Amino acid sequence: MDTLLNNLDIFVEGFKNTLILFFSSGAIALVLGTIIGSMRVSPVPAMRAFGTVYVNLVRNTPLTLIMFFFAFGYPKLGFPKADYLVLALIALSLYTATYVAEALRSGVNTVPVGQAEAARAIGLTFGQSMSLVVLPQAFRAVVPPMMNVFIALLKNTTVAAGFSVLEAGAIRQYLSERGEPAIVVLLWVAGIFVALVAVLSWAQRSLERKWKVAR
């Protein structure tokens, strides 16, 4: 307990940055993933091809490698200087967006064909049938897998610790300078993560119950 209380400053700072990474890259990934997910089912072949290539390529790339490119590669390209936190945030968003896209697409796949056929039959366009008929139903089916994506994102934020970001994964490094035992610090970090994940899974279950569609 002392380990936590005596170093509350680092713990708070670390988990603050973890939550910043989580919420902002979650939001960006949601937007980006929706765009890419709808590109993958769109009638334009070039868009479908781009969506497919992006998803397959990025999903088969280790997150560590993406962060490696951003943290070490970006500063060499002569761009304006960026904070490591921002670079990690971009890497996380690009990576998570593919999982959001896939979760959305599998959600679209659960909507019965008749729904879309009915929408087409009354003359709705692609945009209308997507936004008024298919997506509202897909979003409900998507809640559980989407929450899984966010749980994974929360855990993935720790990877940024390897790239000079002071977040939860880096707390050990900072506290070893203060002579704290690594195991105690790490068990505290792990415990807090278990609590955060528990909150997210609770949200997942209650949203699932609330939005369950009777079919």
Next chain:
Amino acid sequence: MSSVLFDVPGPKAILRHRLLGVLTVVVVLAILGFIFWRLFATGQFAATKWQLFTFPLVHQRIIEATIATLTAFGMAAVLSLVLGIVLAIGRLSSRKWINVPVMLFTELFRAVPLLILMMIVYYGLPPLGVTFVTPIVAVVTGLTLYNGSVFAEIFRAGIESLPKGQGEAGYAIGLTKGQVMRTILMPQALRAMLPITISQLVVVLKDTALGFIVTYQELLYLAKFYGSQLQYGSPIIPSAIVAGSIYIGLCLLLAGVAKIVEIRTRAGVGRRDKKLGTPAPTPFDGGASIA
């Protein structure tokens, strides 16, 4: 191309689709072009930066690092599959004192970030007197505990998705619980879950890259090392490209295998119910198969 989501396009729509297609191509090319322009402008393609990668010794080291990555992957894959089967059986046990601890175990190790697990093994245990911890031990232990728990859930879902009659028929002809599990349920569940199992193995392979952070000398570690060689102009981007292509190539290879297996199992089962859009990649996917 026809889909229930949109009509067969008429002349106007075809024109619009072509325009959008051209626009997409232009935007994508512009982004790629911009990246390549920056790479060129900052001299990333200069011969001096790539000279390092022409030496046979460097080739040797890259091959060794690739083998190190594959070793960690192979060990973690085998161990976590075994752990997964054991945990799945424990989870399905009717004895409370077995299935409750097993459930807590799987839930716990799925909730702790993999990197933290590796750090606990690598930085946490040695001060407590555990002497055999090397980076590969940390990487393999972390990967095994996490993926073993994920595999346990996959196999359990596989067994629970089997028709009830399968197990009941086994009991009816007088098999014991262990026999039913071994000879009837497990073989079917493992086969049904094969595509997902392989896609989870891709995740294991991807996650070996986390070993970089706990100083396991795999591909990324080598890339960082070569990338900081000053006398060759610190070729961090070239070395990341080299290591990255090997990583992505390996993962794509394994993902391709998963795809083939999935198509073959699906062909055996026969066509699934017709659903919207393009065929889904893996039915049980989403978060479970994320690093």
